[in-house]
Each structure stands twice: as structure tokens, then as C-alpha cells.
Amino acid sequence: MVKLIKDPVHGYISISDQELRIVDTYAVQRLRRIGQLPLAYLVYPGARHSRFDHSLGSMVLAEEFAKSLGLDGYEERLFKAAALLHDVGHTPFSHLLEQFLIERGSSHEDMGRRIIKEEHELKTSLQETGIDLSDLLRLLEGNHRLSRLISGPVDVDRLDFLLRDSYFTGATYGVIDVRRLIYLTTIEDGEVCVDERGWGVLEELAVARLHSFLNIYFHHAVRAAQLQLLKAVEEAGEELTGMAELSVPEFLELDDYTVWCKLKNNPKSKKRIDSLSRRKLPKMIYEGKGASAPEKFWSSEERRRLEGELGELLNVAPEQVYVDSSIIPPLTKYGPSELAIRVRGGGGRGAARSWILEMTSRPIFIVRAYVERGVGEYNTLRERAENFFKRRGLFSSE
Incomplete structure (x- = not known):
């Protein structure tokens, strides 16, 4: 039986019973309570979408890539699971609080792999769907032929977040022809290649990404709000800044809601949270x-x-x-040489050559x-x- 989920970006998303077991785990459902763009709604009121939305969208694009690339059934399931779980280790408030992992030698990717290995419900659901955990971890660690489509210049992560963030902020910077890019992407000798007919879409992607960073992610007022929250967390102390040292169950108890409540109820940080509540930036x-x-x-x-x-x-x-x-x-x-272009007419492969790609690299x-x-x-x-x-x-x- 297939479950249908209506997504404003990709339309209907179909999820099998096996995939639903993974989606319904606590670790994945937690992503509903982690905003994709922390506090950006103070500038773009519609920007209240979550890491959960983005993870589903990434899985949809992984399915489209899989069909276009002609992957077999197991590799398609593996690729979709990796896309769904690529952000499962995010801290509350996404990348904003990830610095507290990074400063202690970790990252949301590291935490995600820990969760996959240690969280019993998620691990069991993956095994029940026939996915080998070692294959999944190898893909997420960058040691699989599909790894560059999870984390690379042209991957399901950035393709979805550019479309999704553009839609929910109302900004149009991220509107790119994703399907053309998918149809023109191949894997040759373990390398992700884009047909030369996709050159224009690559440039479109590069420019869209640059403008999204300048005008959405690093908008001066968005950063003002985020800095205020960051100071509140630092003032609250080790309970939150030390999240890298938490066990997996303790880490999974933290999300945007629980952290906000901790900060609001802490006398050291309450004043800053009150200011954010009133949009006093x-x-x-x-x-x-x-x-x-x-x-x-x-x-x-x-x-x-x-x-x-x-x-x-x-x-x-x-x-x-x-x-x-x-x-x-x-x-x-x-640099742009990392982008392999497949030349038509038996011309083999070559590095991307474009002043737009040079500038955005x-x-x-x-x-x-x-x-x-x-x-x-x-x-x-x-x-x-x-x-x-x-x-x-x-x-x-x-």
C-alpha cells in the first residue's frame, strides 16, 4: 500500500509501507520540530518549513534520479533512505547551533551517523526494509558511487532546499529547472557527469544558490535574530552548548521547541528570548x-x-x-573542474568552463x-x- 503526502514543492509524494516505517520513527519525526531556516520567519513570514519537509523533498528527488539513472531496486531504496536521513543529526535551530558540535570536533553529519548506528527504532526499521546499515553509512560517508548525489555540487540536498526555501520565503532566487538537471545527469566510472545540454541549468543553479545565501540565509536581519538566539544559548550554559557530549537519546530530546522553552525559563537567557518574541532585533x-x-x-x-x-x-x-x-x-x-561535463558526439568528459561557475566557485x-x-x-x-x-x-x- 502506498501513502500519499501532498507537498507544495513537488506535488504528491508516494511512500511505501517500508519507507513509512522509517519516516514514522522518532528520530525522523523530530525533524518536524527543527526549522529549515531558523528565525527567518521574522523577515520572511512564510519561512516556517522544517527539516522534515526538506528531507521528504530530498527523498523525492533521489527517486527521480534513481529512475533516470536506471538504478536497481536495492540501490534505489538505499539512495532514497540516505536522502531521507541526511539531516537526521541536525541540532535544534539547524546550522545555527551546529557550531557547538563543530567546536568539539563533531558535525550534524557525524551525529546523524551516530543516530543511525545507535538509535534502536531507526536501526530496526532500516533493517526491516532490507537496507544494509554498512551500505547506508558508506553512502553517507562519501564512499559510494551515489555519495556525490547526496553531498556534492549537484545533489538532492541543495536542489530541494533551493526550491523549497524559495517557495516558502516568497523569494524567487531558487527557481531552477531541477528536472532537466536530473534527466541530463549520468554516472560514468563512478563520477557524476552532467550532459553539456545542462550547462545553462548548472549556471542557473550557481547563481540561484549565491543569491539565496546573500538575500535569504545571510539577510542582515535574519542574522541579527540568529545572533541574539546564539547569545542566549551561550548564556544558558553547558546544558545546551555541550550537546556534542550528549547520548543519542538525550540529543534527540532537543528540538527548536524544547530549546526555546529552556531559554525562556532560564533567567540568564530569558531577556533575549523576550526580545525575539517581540521582534526587537x-x-x-x-x-x-x-x-x-x-x-x-x-x-x-x-x-x-x-x-x-x-x-x-x-x-x-x-x-x-x-x-x-x-x-x-x-x-x-x-573549483569548476569538480563539475564533469559529458560532451555529446563521443567527445568524452571534460571539466566545466564558465565564467559564471568560476565566479560562484x-x-x-x-x-x-x-x-x-x-x-x-x-x-x-x-x-x-x-x-x-x-x-x-x-x-x-x-
């Missing part, structure tokens, strides 16, 4: 962009130190100052500073912040 006083930034500048320790120094210069308490450094990662890790670093509203005269604070970052050899504001 910090005001940006500086923004700079560039092609490189010191590695250490991104660490929590360095950020707090800079907030203290900037606060002293501005004559503002450090807890009322927010320094943010964000990176728009390149489309490919090693470079990282962009964004540095911003914010202060609580009402702490000083805006233009004075802005000028001092500009001088502060200029003296440290960082970017000039635009």
Missing part, C-alpha cells in the same frame, strides 16, 4: 565583504573577544554588541557588527565600528 552598524578572512576570526572565543574590544570603543556593554562572520561557501570545493566572507537598539547615536557608532575593523585589516563597509 539588534541594529547593524557595520558590514564588509571580502574574498578571505583570518580563520580564527570565526571562532566563538575570538568573536567574544572582538565584541568586548568593540564594545569598549563604542562605550557599549559587550553583551549588547554582536560581531558576526559568515561565509558563502563556493559551489564546488576545488569563490567563497565570500561577510563581516557584520550589531548593537542593541537605543545604546547610542547610530552614525557615531557606525563610524567607530568602521575604523575598528579597518584597523584590524578586515573589510571596508559597502
Whole structure:
């Protein structure tokens, strides 16, 4: 028997009884309570979709890739399971709180593999569907011929989130011809290749991704809200910042709802949550962009130190100052040559050559500073912040 789920992005999603066993596990259902774009609804009111929605969408695209590639029954089931579970290890508030895993040598991918190996209900449901856990883990670890379609320049993850985030924010940056890309993708000698007729869609994907980062994910007001929440978590202490040390059952008890309630009921963090509840966001006083930034500048320790120094210069308490450094990662890790193009007419394969792909294969670093509203005269604070970052050899504001 097939269960039908109506999805606003992909239409009807059909799920078999076997797949439903996996979908109905606690670990997967938890993703309903983790927002895809944490606090972005304060800027884009419709952006309340979840990691669960995205995971289902990724599974749909995996099925379409599987049929186009002619995968056998087992490999299709394996690929779809990997797509469904690729985000199962996310922290509450998605990538925002993942830094507390990263700073302790972990990541949401690592946590996801732990959950698959240790969470009894999920592990059992996978085994009952005939999926070998070692095959699934190998695929998720990047050691399978389909791994690049789970995490790569052209994968089910980014194809779904660009479409989905565009739909729910109302922004049109992520509207791309996904089906054309799927139909023109092949796997040759273990390498994902795109037919040269898909060149335009690749460029479309690269530009859509860049604009989505600039205008949605790193929108200055979205980041203001996220920084406020991040400070609240840091002030709440080890119970949340130490989530990397939790057991799998303890980790799975954390989601956006439980963390929000913990922060709201904690006297140390309650004030910031009250401000977020009223959409009282910090005001940006500086923004700079560039092609490189010191590695250490991104660490929590360095950020707090800079907030203290900037606060002293501005004559503002450090807890009322927010320094943010964000990176728009390149489309490919090693440049456009990572994208293999299949040349028609027996011409074999070649690396992608495109000035659009070249431009979008470079990282962009964004540095911003914010202060609580009402702490000083805006233009004075802005000028001092500009001088502060200029003296440290960082970017000039635009």
C-alpha cells in the first residue's frame, strides 16, 4: 500500500509501507520540530518549513534520479533512505547551533551517523526494509558511487532546499529547472557527469544558490535574530552548548521547541528570548565583504573577544554588541573542474568552463557588527565600528 503526502514543492509524494516505517520513527519525526531556516520567519513570514519537509523533498528527488539513472531496486531504496536521513543529526535551530558540535570536533553529519548506528527504532526499521546499515553509512560517508548525489555540487540536498526555501520565503532566487538537471545527469566510472545540454541549468543553479545565501540565509536581519538566539544559548550554559557530549537519546530530546522553552525559563537567557518574541532585533552598524578572512576570526572565543574590544570603543556593554562572520561557501570545493561535463558526439568528459561557475566557485566572507537598539547615536557608532575593523585589516563597509 502506498501513502500519499501532498507537498507544495513537488506535488504528491508516494511512500511505501517500508519507507513509512522509517519516516514514522522518532528520530525522523523530530525533524518536524527543527526549522529549515531558523528565525527567518521574522523577515520572511512564510519561512516556517522544517527539516522534515526538506528531507521528504530530498527523498523525492533521489527517486527521480534513481529512475533516470536506471538504478536497481536495492540501490534505489538505499539512495532514497540516505536522502531521507541526511539531516537526521541536525541540532535544534539547524546550522545555527551546529557550531557547538563543530567546536568539539563533531558535525550534524557525524551525529546523524551516530543516530543511525545507535538509535534502536531507526536501526530496526532500516533493517526491516532490507537496507544494509554498512551500505547506508558508506553512502553517507562519501564512499559510494551515489555519495556525490547526496553531498556534492549537484545533489538532492541543495536542489530541494533551493526550491523549497524559495517557495516558502516568497523569494524567487531558487527557481531552477531541477528536472532537466536530473534527466541530463549520468554516472560514468563512478563520477557524476552532467550532459553539456545542462550547462545553462548548472549556471542557473550557481547563481540561484549565491543569491539565496546573500538575500535569504545571510539577510542582515535574519542574522541579527540568529545572533541574539546564539547569545542566549551561550548564556544558558553547558546544558545546551555541550550537546556534542550528549547520548543519542538525550540529543534527540532537543528540538527548536524544547530549546526555546529552556531559554525562556532560564533567567540568564530569558531577556533575549523576550526580545525575539517581540521582534526587537539588534541594529547593524557595520558590514564588509571580502574574498578571505583570518580563520580564527570565526571562532566563538575570538568573536567574544572582538565584541568586548568593540564594545569598549563604542562605550557599549559587550553583551549588547554582536560581531558576526559568515561565509558563502563556493559551489564546488576545488573549483569548476569538480563539475564533469559529458560532451555529446563521443567527445568524452571534460571539466566545466564558465565564467559564471568560476565566479560562484569563490567563497565570500561577510563581516557584520550589531548593537542593541537605543545604546547610542547610530552614525557615531557606525563610524567607530568602521575604523575598528579597518584597523584590524578586515573589510571596508559597502
